[in-house]
Amino acid sequence: MAFFLSYSTPIAHHKICTVFSSKQGSRHAVDQFGSLTLKAMPEEMALIVTNGSSNNKIPHVLTMAGSDSGAGAGIQADLKTCAARGVFCSTVITAVTAQNTLGVQDVSILPEESVAAQLKSVLSDMHVDVVKTGMLPSTAMVKILHDSLKQFPVQALVVDPVMVSTSGHVLAGSSILDTFRQDLLPMADIVTPNIKEASVLLGGVQLETVTDMRSAAKSLHDMGPRNVLVKGGDLPSSSDAVDIFFDGKDFYELRSSRIQTRNTHGTGCTMASCIAAELAKGSSMLSAVKVAKRYVETALEYGKSINIGNGPQGPLDHMFKLKRKNSSKLRLFEPSDLFLYAVTDSGMNKKWGHSITDAVKAAIEGGATIVQLREKDAETGEFLEAAKSCLEICHAHNIPLLINDRVDIALACDADGVHVGQSDMPVNTVRALLGPEKIIGVSCKTPEHALKAWADGADYIGSGGVFPTNTKANNRTIGLDGLKTVCLASKLPVVAIGGINLSNARSVMELGVVTLKGVAVVSALFDRECVAVETRKLHDLLTETVANVGSAVTEEV
Ligand SMILES: Cc1ncc(COP(=O)(O)OP(=O)(O)O)c(N)n1
Ligand SMILES: Cc1ncsc1CCOP(=O)(O)O
């Protein structure tokens, strides 16, 4: 079967291309029917969508939901979430609820014509990437949504099947259930019920265990959505917050620690709008779900002692980034931070008469994009003082600083994260100690290690030794083939490590696997007289190599 790209037309900010299928001999105007039609297309058909970020278009989510006067959930939660995630959010209000921390006091459903008019105003003009739905209180509104999306297709539809408020108030009556099952779910790219909603959608089945949640995800998927996330925050039997993600093929069990707080009102809306925001930025569905879970966990953690209202349920803190106490705190981790990863070595610095701070300054001057302090021989007190000084230097340059092995040092100096190996402290324990925001890297030599790293909540993996090295004793070399196998299996960004220098870095980056984001280097930077010059040479070589292989790497993670 062959496909031909006929033309590319900027519909919204995407260049959505008309696709010809030589098998069917028919032309499918993807730009006319968007994802609604795509789901009905044969699998082998191609859709080519490129993100038009070149024209400075901000990712855009439209939320169609109810207003919450208490501002913990609904439209207000969606607006805050999208703002916090750097995504523009427009709104279609379906109902106005009078709510506070005690519960729902009143609901006024908006006239259907008003809802249709709001949708048309935004969709016809504003280049929406992703639509997210919350409270849809009438069957007519589901139909209006369907017709609007047919006329103005978007990249994805995220459906949060809001039915009952956290306080127990019914927000979508039983008469609408059939419409949800028959019309809404088949349109959805993802549906995100909590346990109660999943149970209601499935006709009242009891969901009490993670196994029940898996069956529910499968049964809901049979109703038509492309992906299902069953959220287990209310699962009585689990000490963690466990969610089940099912993409029609594989199940993923996503775990985070349960945060003890009364301030949980709006978690469902927040989760769904964060998924929508990440999709609008170009994430895959699985990555969007993982980022959203971490975002909700962080917003719960920051909001756990907010004191608003007298009722049993307060809001989370969506804007936690604004109140971080230390203004020098770094932005969130980006995979591109791994491009040139400088890992220090106290022995090498001593040999050349460099202080650790001078070595770190020089590496940053030469273009290092992230720094790890790997001070195997340092005394604890000396290590902590060096870490504090290096943190100041790194943050002055907006570069993350990680600590090798020593979670205690990272906590004491508030470093940006920790790198651990397979025999160091387990990643899930490190995550529990450091919290959701810190960066955690883990060394992986096999696909199994890589998948576990992802499941345990790491942010990146280091894979090697790619080449033989004298820096780490008794370290098995996995070669370029071993590195490629790990990269292909990894759902996390990967940095290659081990014996990498100016003569072989090109061969590493030429692997051209999308998850491979850079190289981590010790001796080729620090076992040198002039650290800045060596770092610059490697930086320039990597930049040139990536520019050449860039066109061979097609998909972003
Ligand atoms: C980026 C990066 N990748 C791998 C390692 C190795 O960590 P580990 O396996 O724990 O070995 P030690 O560095 O502790 O000897 C690393 N440090 N950094
Ligand atoms: C820490 C580590 N982990 C795997 S190989 C290695 C050593 C990397 O050092 P070098 O860049 O000098 O080979």
Ligand SMILES: [Mg+2]
């Ligand atoms: Mg280690």
